[in-house]
Amino acid sequence: MAKIEDQHYINLILNGNPNAFTTLVDRYKDMVYTLALKMVTNKEEAEEIAQDTFIKVFRSLEKFKGESKFSTWVYKITYNTCLDSLKKSKREKKTSYIEDFSEHQVKELESVLDTIDEKERNQVIQDCLEELPNDEAFLLTLYYFDDQSVDEISKVMNNSVSNIKVKLFRTRKKLASILKERLEPEIVEYYESERR
Amino acid sequence: MKANEDKNIEKLIDHLMKDTTLASPSFDFTSKVMSQVIANKTSAATTYQPLISKQTFIAIFIGLAVLIAYVLWNGTAASNNRLLHLNYNLLTNFNPIKTWQFSTITTYTVVLTTIMLCIQIPLLKNYYDSKFEA
Known part of the structure; x- marks a missing residue:
């Protein structure tokens, strides 16, 4: 079944049916929550930001003119809400590693990541994403x-x-650096196994 | 060489990010948002709104100011003349109580209605007070 356009639900809400908002919340909650989580790295705070975002979206729905995609508009509100929250708490993550990679090093990183199982790999990537600036x-x-x-x-x-x-x-380069640093022991292990 | 290296990093990150999944908020997230949305909507319906809006007040004040300015500017002679020509005799001779006759039934009805109204006023006041306090 084709996905019904967001605009249809927006029209329903503007015509006095606030319950139609449930569909929009369900459609975007995971993305909004994940984005917030990447900015604040605290689950409770991210959920609060996601809630605030949806309430702001609902309140200013009349101002949405459809010039951009609805999702773009929702993510913009998410981004600004996150920035407000960070400004209030005066927190900012700063990571400054960027190193040069040779083609060989990139291949090596890829091979090491392929050796660990999917769940663990996912966790490693999530952890590294958390280390990136907001x-x-x-x-x-x-x-x-x-x-x-x-x-x-x-x-x-x-x-x-x-x-x-x-x-x-x-x-991308920063993420690769963080991954490399985190996977240093695995890379050494990989080398040793290759040598044997 | 450098471009090649960048391409490799891009490929690596593309490959890694492809497998990762989105995080999900708590299971009752939607209901929490909806309860706040509905609460906001109802509170907006009952929020106090002045009977006379700001714009109307500004218009009234401007009108008054213009009127006062006009009176002050255009002298006072005309208004004095108008006052002198008013005939107050009609007002002093007009006494409706003398000329109108009420039947006893009408009198009883008016008195009883007034008493009932006086009883209802405090009752209605209490009713609405308790309704809005809750």
Whole structure:
């Protein structure tokens, strides 16, 4: 069955049926929650931010003119709510490692990740994502989980397209560095097994 | 060489992120949001709104100011003349109680209605007070 357009539910809500909002919440709650979680890294706080986001979305639904995708608009509100929350608590994650990778090193990292089982690999990636600065983790989540185009991400994060592209590139590199550092013992082990 | 390296990193991260899944909020997340949304909607319906809006008040004040300015500006001679020509005789000679006759039934009805109204006023006041306190 084809997915009914978001606009249909928005019209229902604007015509006095607030219960239609349930569908929109169900449709976007996982993504909004994950984005918030990447920014604040605290489950309770992320859930609170996600709730606030949906209430803000409901209150300002009349202002949504359909110029961008509804999801883009919702993620923009999520991003701003997260920034407000971070500003209030004056927290910001800063990670500054970026190193150069040779092709061989990248291959090696890939091979090591392939040797560990899926669940563990997932956990490692999640942990490394948490180590990224807030907005970079947010950017990667938007790019990979929701297949948002760079153009839409630039609207969400209020940044130019070229800036987002540079950020995306740097973030990937940072994530690879964090992964490498975290998997150092596994890489050594992998080398030893190769040598044998 | 550098471009090749970047391509490799991109491929690696693409491959890794493909397998990861979204986190889910608590199971009652939607119901929590909806209860807040509904609460907000009902509270908006009962929030106090002044009978005369700000805009109306501003319009009234501007109108009054214009009127006062007009009176002050255009002298007082005209208004004095108008007062002198008023005939108050009609008002002093007009006494409806002298001319109107009420039947006893009408009198009893009016008195009884007034008493009933006086009893109902405090009862209604209590009823509405308790309704809005809850």
